[in-house]
Amino acid sequence: MSGIDATPVTALVDRNGCILRADDRLMALQIEAGGQPNAPFALPALAALVRLALRLGTPLSRPVDLARDSADISLWAQLRPDGDALLISLFDWQERRPRLPMSRAAMLEATAETLVITGWDWQVDDQMRFCNLDLNATHVGHAVPQDGETFTAFFALNDSAQGGPRAMPMIEALVRHMNFEGQLAHLRGDDKLRYVLSGTALFDRSGRFSGYRGHAEREDVATEALTPVAPSTAAPVYPPITPPSSIENSTASLAADMSEPNPSEFLGPALSRRLDTALRQPITRIIANAGTISERITGPLRQDYADYAGDIAAAGRHLLALVDDLADLQAVEEPDFVPTNEEVDLSELARRAAGLLTIRAEARRISIQAPAADERVMARADYRRVLQILVNLVGNAVRHSPAESTIWIRLDEVNGRARVIVADQGGGIDPENHERIFERFERLGNTDGDGSGLGLYISRRLARAMSGEVTIESALGRGARFTLDLPSWSAGQNGYQAG
């Protein structure tokens, strides 16, 4: 299994179709098919393409299926005349198992045979959201992730128990956009269901990271007999903890405590929802079209025009981020907004947030010092929302830090409170502006076009909804220190308290 490889497998053939050279991967297939190293391809479909390209004298670019004993390989072939030879480039290798007739597949599903697989394939996009899934809960044996669901909402990553050289291979690989294997994980819905994950980084044709395609193999099958589990597609992957009445109180209190005018006054729910649907779609299309043009997918284009298209795509992404922020704003200001109440490891989340922003930081030679892998501070909060807050805080720190500086992320647990502190060496914030920065659309005069001025406001609202707080300590010229304060898991309370 492999994704759209940034580096193609290549071969060169002469005018008679005989191989002059071929990369190892292709040569292995040639030998497997009974061919010789310097003979024409023994893979019929590829040989036919070579003959066609030589006969027509034109480049070819089309999919081709190579039949093998175990499973066919489907790939994208480009054949281009290269002097007297023909250069073959093979991209996007995909394993394709022989097609199971529908009637048979339907029968399998209908009878729910004792066919429970111990491993399954997954794919995530560059935002680590599941996509292109083709899973059946009956066969997997437990609830399956849904398209669009975040990877970390389904899997909780575990450190390597053996203390190996790479405690969190996936996180390290994600930062560097590399392949990984041996990542231990368990389902958030059932920590007895343990998996070993491996993944291949995917890149689009321009070489840009586009996600991972990977495999999840059950680790616990050796010790526990697998039995088919009735599919529960309607059930969530992990059930939310039943909210006690205090949550309702806290929400009501939160709503009552809002001294700000109700958002519906300027951004009513219906308007916000309409904005979201009305803007997201055209903006997404603008980004995709501009990206396509700037990457010259549809043909050659002058460099300055490609650059303009790149600018349009960048502006589109900024607009989309603003729409996302507005949607978040809408969500947190809904009276019935209640984050999930679960046990989260702030250390893991801090490392994850740091990992997500490492590339951006490295571009300006900024170092992010995340908590050590063996550090654990457990809090009672919503995993996804805490990650959102931390990404915002660390992202702000990266944005406002000078080149070659350091950002520290530290953890603290005291008096039933769990804290994450993000400190930077930036220009700092005047104390008289400490509260202003948490206001909506407040950017303290920044006009760099980066950010919507909603991030800190949303972060604080999210923290408060989880019985927490986001605070700042800073002075001009002395950097800034943001603290996310949340209830500690060990404090033992069952629900969020009024903020």
Place this chain on the structure above:
Amino acid sequence: MANGKETGADRAAGTGGNDHARLARRLADELRHRADLALFADPAPARWTDAFLAETRFHLAGTMNAVEMAIRLEVSEGDIEVRLSGLPQPYCSPALERNIDLLTPELLAHYRLRGALAMVQRDRNEPGREDALSSASGEGPFAHALAALGLAEQRWTGPMLFDAPLRPDLPAEAFCELAWTAAALLIRGLALGRGPHDRDAMPVVIQAVERIISRHDEGSGPFALAQRCARALTSGERRRIAPLALAERRLLLFCALVEAETALPIGQAVDALVEGGDTARRAMLKLMGIEEALAVQVFEMLTPLTGTLAAQDMALMRFVAEYRDTDQVEAEAWLARMLVPAALAAKLAIIDPTS
């Protein structure tokens, strides 16, 4: 069939009945192509409706104009360049209409499919219409390929200017055929004033066409882009996207999804949808799990191509009834027949014309 009264000559050529069938099939194929050519040159309501004919002509003329323009630009030999500039522009597409025999069955068939796809597509962009496909595409490789496909399809549905060039984004085989057709017409045009074998012009035009062919990139054409869309998805995703593609009249994308799901080549899938009759359409839609209501929409969107417009109500009722009766086994059986190699299928059809 064999009846015990065959002569030795019959047996030498095969069984007597099959001999007739073989001859009849070949004559029928030839006649159909001739009829297509005749109707293409002189429209009459049959397999070609006015709109379908106009669409196909637009594509043929536009791409031919583009190739002709490329040849003219590529020819740098002074005398030939001057003589080429003496020919009217565009020269090839009107000349082709006068020499319609130059259009091979394969090329005409390709343009017919292309015209059909574009014609269905042309009705897609209704103002204010929700574009569910783009919304479902996210931001990954599929979205990029879909955007590229959208741009390419927009070219197909541009204003029908018969004198303007249309990007010749054809598969390699069709492009070569088109380029050599244009070359033949230009060489003939140049030779009109200098005798039948203008040795000066021929090598120059040949070299120009060879250079153009060597630069052609079929990978940026809609067929290839649709295939790249389908490859960016897994099976489950393809089945979710397929109804959206049909609902938005993106037949090429739908056929690419069919190819990725069933291994039926995209060209055959398009051919089956446009030319294959109701049996093929029902089978393809069933294979992709298309619901009855959407299948009816597809039937209706294809009526301008299938010639069932006049008898639409009756035909629609028949289609619905038969779609309900079509089961997966039947659809799989159709697919199995389609996946037989074309050469073998042709031989089997000769041996048993009823198959």
